[in-house]
Amino acid sequence: MQGQTVTHWVRFENEGTYGFGVLSDGQIAIHEGDMFSGPAPSGAHVALDDVALLTPCVPGKMIALWNNSRSSAEKQGLEKPEYPLFFLKPSSSFLAPGGVIRKPASYDGRVIYEAELGIVIGADCSSVDEAGASDAIFGYTCVNDVTAMQLLDADPSFPQWARAKGFDTFGAFGASIVCGADVSNSSIRAELNGRERQNYPVSDLFMQPAEIVARLSESMTLEPGDVIACGTGPGALPMKPGATIDVIIDGVGTLSNTYEDVS
Numbered sequence: 669m670q671g672q673t674v675t676h677w678v679r680f681e682n683e684g685t686y687g688f689g690v691l692s693d694g695q696i697a698i699h700e701g702d703m704f705s706g707p708a709p710s711g712a713h714v715a716l717d718d719v720a721l722l723t724p725c726v727p728g729k730m731i732a733l734w735n736n737s738r739s740s741a742e743k744q745g746l747e748k749p750e751y752p753l754f755f756l757k758p759s760s761s762f763l764a765p766g767g768v769i770r771k772p773a774s775y776d777g778r779v780i781y782e783a784e785l786g787i788v789i790g791a792d793c794s795s796v797d798e799a800g801a802s803d804a805i806f807g808y809t810c811v812n813d814v815t816a817m818q819l820l821d822a823d824p825s826f827p828q829w830a831r832a833k834g835f836d837t838f839g840a841f842g843a844s845i846v847c848g849a850d851v852s853n854s855s856i857r858a859e860l861n862g863r864e865r866q867n868y869p870v871s872d873l874f875m876q877p878a879e880i881v882a883r884l885s886e887s888m889t890l891e892p893g894d895v896i897a898c899g900t901g902p903g904a905l906p907m908k909p910g911a912t913i914d915v916i917i918d919g920v921g922t923l924s925n926t927y928e929d930v931s
Contacts, residue, residue: 672848676921677703677807679726680719691716691844704790704806704892723764724809724845725788725893730757731884732784732813732833736874736899743902748874752883755829757813757897761839765923769814770837771909773931777818779907781927782900783858783866783915786811787877788845789894793885801881804890807847808877810915810923811897812858814838817906841895846920852876854918858903861911868901 676691688707689698694716699707703725734753735746763769771779790806819832833839851870858866870876875883880896890896907913909929916922 674846674848674919676844676846677724678842678844679722679724680714681722682714682719686722687714689714702892721765721843723762724842725895727759727762727893727895728891729759730762730839730841730895730897731755732757732811732897733875733880733899734829736880737868737901738872738874739868740900740902741874752875752880754884755833757839758830758834760836761834763837763840763925765840765843765925767837767840767925768930769812769840769907769913769925769927770835771927771929771931772816772835775816775819775835777816779927780815780817780904781858781860781865781907781913781915782813782815782904783856784811784813784897784900785851785854785856785870785873785877785917785920786841787881787896787898789881789890789896790892792889792891793881794889796882796885798878798882801878801885804881804885805877806892807845808849808851808917808920809841809845809895810843810917810920811895812840812913812915812923812925813897813900814840815904840915840923840925841897842923844921849919851917851919854920856901857916859914859916860905860907865905866901866903868903872901873898
C-alpha cells in the first residue's frame with residue numbers, strides 16, 4: 669500500500685459498541701466489513717475524544733525479532749543473523765494504547781521497554797519473495813516489546829524468551845495502523861517520562877520490512893492482522909512503577925502507556 673494515500677486505521681469501543689475506521693482530524697470515519705478485505709465507509713463518524721481506542725487489530729500472532737539492529741549488534745559484539753531470529757508473544761500480552769503495563773506479581777527484577785516498528789500483515793502469504801511480501805504488508809504501527817530481563821537467562825539450560833516477553837500487557841501496540849506511508853527514512857524513538865531514551869532510524873535494521881516478511885513466510889503462513897515487531901535499537905532501559913513510556917515513529921504516530929505495580 670505504500671505510495672497510496674496515507675490512512676490511519678483504528679479500532680474503538682463506544683458505550684459498549686465496537687467498531688473500526690479511519691482517523692483524521694480527531695474524527696473516526698466508521699467503516700463496515702473487514703479492515704483487511706474491502707472495508708466500506710458507513711457514512712457515520714465519531715469523535716476520537718468520545719471513544720476508547722483498542723489495539724488497532726487483533727493479531728493471530730505477534731512475531732518479534734531479536735538482533736535486527738546494526739548499532740545494538742555492534743555494542744554486543746554480534747553479527748548479522750542469516751535468518752530472522754524471532755519469538756512469539758501470546759494474544760494475552762496484547763495491550764491497547766493508553767493501557768497499563770502491569771508489573772508481574774511473580775517477578776521483582778528489571779522490566780524494560782523496547783520501542784519497535786511493527787509491520788501489520790494484510791493478506792495471507794506463505795513462501796513469498798520480497799515483491800509478494802511488500803504486497804502483503806497492510807501498514808505499520810508502533811510496538812513496545814516489554815521484557816522481564818532477568819528471566820531470559822534464569823535457567824542456564826534454556827533461554828526463556830517466551831516467558832520473559834509473554835506476560836499479560838507486555839505486547840503493547842497502536843495507536844493506529846498507518847497505510848500508504850514510506851517509513852524507510854523514519855526514526856523510532858522511546859521517551860520515558862518525557863525524556864528521550866531511544867532514537868534510531870529504520871535504516872539501522874539489518875533486515876527491512878519486505879525482507880522480514882519474505883523470510884518469515886518461509887517458516888509459517890502469515891495472516892491478515894498478524895503483527896511483526898522488527899527488533900529494537902540501543903537505549904532500552906528499565907521502567908519504574910508510575911512511569912509513562914511513549915513509542916514515537918515518524919509518519920506512524922505515538923503509542924503511550926504507563927507502567928504500574930498493581931499486585
